[in-house]
Amino acid sequence: MSTSLDPDLLVDWFAAAGRDLPWRRKETTAWGVLVSEIMLQQTPVSRVEPVWLSWMADWPRPSDLAAASQGEVLRAWGRLGYPRRALRLHEAATVIAAEHGDVVPSDVDTLLALPGIGAYTARAVAAFAYGRRCPVVDTNVRRVVARAVHGAGDAGPASSNRDLADVDALLPDEEPKAARFSAALMELGQLVCTARAPRCADCPVLEDCAWQHAGRPAYDGPAKPVQKYAGTDRYVRGLLLEVLRGTVDPVAKTRLDMVWPDGGQRDRCLDSLLVDGLVEQTADGRFALPGEH
Numbered sequence: 326m327s328t329s330l331d332p333d334l335l336v337d338w339f340a341a342a343g344r345d346l347p348w349r350r351k352e353t354t355a356w357g358v359l360v361s362e363i364m365l366q367q368t369p370v371s372r373v374e375p376v377w378l379s380w381m382a383d384w385p386r387p388s389d390l391a392a393a394s395q396g397e398v399l400r401a402w403g404r405l406g407y408p409r410r411a412l413r414l415h416e417a418a419t420v421i422a423a424e425h426g427d428v429v430p431s432d433v434d435t436l437l438a439l440p441g442i443g444a445y446t447a448r449a450v451a452a453f454a455y456g457r458r459c460p461v462v463d464t465n466v467r468r469v470v471a472r473a474v475h476g477a478g479d480a481g482p483a484s485s486n487r488d489l490a491d492v493d494a495l496l497p498d499e500e501p502k503a504a505r506f507s508a509a510l511m512e513l514g515q516l517v518c519t520a521r522a523p524r525c526a527d528c529p530v531l532e533d534c535a536w537q538h539a540g541r542p543a544y545d546g547p548a549k550p551v552q553k554y555a556g557t558d559r560y561v562r563g564l565l566l567e568v569l570r571g572t573v574d575p576v577a578k579t580r581l582d583m584v585w586p587d588g589g590q591r592d593r594c595l596d597s598l599l600v601d602g603l604v605e606q607t608a609d610g611r612f613a614l615p616g617e618h
């Protein structure tokens with residue numbers, strides 16, 4: 326069973342119940358929206374908000390960020406995680422400053438050509454910064470569409486073409502309204518149609534929801550991988566970077582050796598940080614954030 330969603334219901338709900346986040350305010354530039362979208366991938370709003378505010382104060386235009394060193398950028402990224410995002414954002418800022426007149430592009434194809442900008446981010450920036458009509462699909466949106474439109478308990482494995490077409494079919498025709506609808510779908514998944522315990526009594530589309538009409542069937546698709554963090558290589562990489570962010574001078578290997586007991590894993594992680602360009606080795610064999618020594 327499959328149904329459609331009333332855009333007016335969702336857009337009105339979003340106007341009344343959507344969160345007042347700094348990157349959603351009228352005065353926020355497209356650059357501010359792009360920075361927020363990169364930070365919000367895999368990091369919750371509460372941790373992003375203070376970092377985003379200080380980034381926009383320090384680097385209000387792409388050219389400001391492009392002028393900073395990679396080390397400064399990694400230091401300011403702090404504990405947002407997945408720090409390669411910071412270096413890719415720095416690269417994107419450099420291209421925007423040099424090739425796009427210091428203004429974030431507004432069309433999806435040009436955005437996709439920027440370093441580190443994937444299918445989700447390009448469409449999110451086009452929609453949320455420029456009011457374009459384009460499907461913006463993240464995990465939350467996939468879950469809402471799976472339930473409300475297709476009557477399934479949860480979304481199955483991602484498939485970008487099918488997911489984009491699915492959401493595109495729901496978007497109203499008018500541009501600014503389509504963009505608000507995209508933001509509303511995402512917010513609904515974040516606040517109401519949550520993964521574990523959807524708050525259906527508070528949902529603006531309760532009466533049209535296919536999952537309700539189907540009798541709220543349990544999800545019966547493939548199991549989703551559970552992500553753990555403590556003890557993983559990503560965790561150890563974070564510990565090593567934390568040492569380097571906390572000092573202005575390069576540090577000796579012995580200092581890094583103190584953060585994690587498993588020497589093999591520690592060295593593998595340090596190697597991968599060097600390969601990824603997140604850490605550099607000085608001529609005398611010490612370690613530092615890139616561009617800072």
Ligand code: SF4
Pocket residue numbers: 469472473517518519523524525528529530531534535536537
């Ligand atoms: S009624 Fe419940 S399941 Fe359906 S879209 Fe709303 S929150 Fe999700």
